Amino acid sequence: MVDIKAIRRPATVYGMANLLLLVWAATAFSLPAFGQTSLPAEKRFTLDNGLRVFLFERDSVPLVNIVAGVNAGSKDETDETSGLVHLLEHYILFRGTDLRSGGEIARDIRNHGAVFNAHTGQDATFFEISLPSEHYEFGLKNQKEILFRLKIGEAELEAEKEVIREEIRQIEDDPFRWGRALVHQNLLAGHPYGRPVYGIPERMEKLSTEDIVRFYKRLFVPNNAVIAVVGNLPLSEMETRVREVFSDVTRGEEPPAPPERAQPLPKTMEIERELDVDEAYLLIGALGPDYGDSGQYAADVLTQVLGQGINPMLAGALNGGRRVLVNSAQMDYIALKRAGVFVAYLTLEPKNLSAVKREAVAFLRRVWKENFTPSDVLGEERAFVFDYLESAKNGIRFLVQKAWESGLGLAMSMAMHMLLNDTDAKIDYLDRIAALSSSDLRKAAAASFRSDAYVLVSIVPRKK
Numbered sequence: 001m002v003d004i005k006a007i008r009r010p011a012t013v014y015g016m017a018n019l020l021l022l023v024w025a026a027t028a029f030s031l032p033a034f035g036q037t038s039l040p041a042e043k044r045f046t047l048d049n050g051l052r053v054f055l056f057e058r059d060s061v062p063l064v065n066i067v068a069g070v071n072a073g074s075k076d077e078t079d080e081t082s083g084l085v086h087l088l089e090h091y092i093l094f095r096g097t098d099l100r101s102g103g104e105i106a107r108d109i110r111n112h113g114a115v116f117n118a119h120t121g122q123d124a125t126f127f128e129i130s131l132p133s134e135h136y137e138f139g140l141k142n143q144k145e146i147l148f149r150l151k152i153g154e155a156e157l158e159a160e161k162e163v164i165r166e167e168i169r170q171i172e173d174d175p176f177r178w179g180r181a182l183v184h185q186n187l188l189a190g191h192p193y194g195r196p197v198y199g200i201p202e203r204m205e206k207l208s209t210e211d212i213v214r215f216y217k218r219l220f221v222p223n224n225a226v227i228a229v230v231g232n233l234p235l236s237e238m239e240t241r242v243r244e245v246f247s248d249v250t251r252g253e254e255p256p257a258p259p260e261r262a263q264p265l266p267k268t269m270e271i272e273r274e275l276d277v278d279e280a281y282l283l284i285g286a287l288g289p290d291y292g293d294s295g296q297y298a299a300d301v302l303t304q305v306l307g308q309g310i311n312p313m314l315a316g317a318l319n320g321g322r323r324v325l326v327n328s329a330q331m332d333y334i335a336l337k338r339a340g341v342f343v344a345y346l347t348l349e350p351k352n353l354s355a356v357k358r359e360a361v362a363f364l365r366r367v368w369k370e371n372f373t374p375s376d377v378l379g380e381e382r383a384f385v386f387d388y389l390e391s392a393k394n395g396i397r398f399l400v401q402k403a404w405e406s407g408l409g410l411a412m413s414m415a416m417h418m419l420l421n422d423t424d425a426k427i428d429y430l431d432r433i434a435a436l437s438s439s440d441l442r443k444a445a446a447a448s449f450r451s452d453a454y455v456l457v458s459i460v461p462r463k464k
Contacts, residue, residue, distance in 0.1 A: 083199015
């Protein structure tokens with residue numbers, strides 16, 4: 001028997017700072033890699049049982065990357081079943097089916113030179129496997145088995161609960177991860193996205209095998225799932241094998257409708273927690289456009305302008321002249337299916353916390369008035385205005401080009417895109433980014449930052 005713990009990679013809660021994945025999803029399949037003159041081969045189709053499939057032929061390395069995505073996330077839980085999806089993700093990845101034990105699955109994956117992992121999010125859950133191209137069929141069959149032939153036992157369920165308890169302890173020892181979770185839970189309070197992705201420990205403890213089985217049978221069905229394959233194989237072979245492997249999986253009941261769009265908070269909320277840290281951490285959250293909103297393109301660029309690149313505007317606003325209020329300042333933005341979230345991450349000396357709260361929020365509220373490019377001003381003053389807009393566009397172009405280096409990233413992105421996007425129409429993301437003007441950024445900033453609806457989470461050193 002193979003010791004699963006000796007070889008398993010930790011399953012992860014899908015991170016909030018994955019702007020790059022969202023960029024990949026909207027662009028990677030309409031942009032040739034550097035030096036190419038034509039687009040690589042791709043194909044999309046839907047099996048009779050409702051499973052949606054995307055295939056992408058990529059011959060740069062002799063590997064195949066298979067990502068299965070299921071439209072089941074923390075949004076589908078209730079207050080009583082908090083943590084069920086995260087627990088189920090662990091169980092599927094590590095605990096076996098009605099054909100093989102978890103140890104046997106791990107052994108077979110290792111014998112085929114594969115690596116595997118899984119990720120839980122608010123909208124969906126993803127299961128990935130990467131392996132040599134000659135073992136493509138094994139990869140497909142393995143994904144099919146763990147997704148659709150799960151066998152749940154009480155002892156294994158309790159073992160995974162303990163693993164997740166340890167993950168939660170690790171999250172709550174990390175100021176940025178803990179702070180980010182608190183931002184989401186409070187910014188989206190009362191909405192299905194507001195439930196913690198990793199679960200509430202005391203609720204998770206009460207989950208039974210019957211709870212898991214009932215949820216699994218309802219949502220883990222082919223018509224509520226997608227498969228994305230990026231690999232060094234001809235499209236025709238990839239399609240033939242996918243159809244052979246997955247066509248006999250029985251269609252399930254109709255998938256649940258997505259939640260309503262998240263609404264802004266009525267007022268700003270402040271939360272403070274103590275942790276064994278030496279400096280203070282301040283996270284500022286604001287609601288942004290969702291995945292289907294045209295405003296997400298301006299939100300991507302605004303995120304680069306404010307908190308990424310070599311000259312982020314947020315850091316400059318807080319560290320001007322001789323005044324240094326923060327040690328670091330970054331920002332990310334994630335678009336979910338029915339909500340978007342901006343989060344600023346600041347590190348600072350504890351004595352500066354009150355001033356940084358005040359000045360950071362005041363700056364964000366006036367961003368809609370800022371100049372983002374020299375063309376926004378007249379005369380000689382243009383020489384003193386940094387071109388934030390073009391710098392951000394260049395940064396995004398770089399991220400998109402870098403995306404071509406990861407077949408797994410492309411497969412993950414496309415699986416996400418298929419689950420979150422309401423249309424199959426292609427989006428020329430870079431053209432949309434290139435067309436953005438300063439007025440578009442000001443409009444995006446006004447929509448997200450002018451209202452009094454922030455969440456401020458402070459992680460401060462524990463009192464002695």
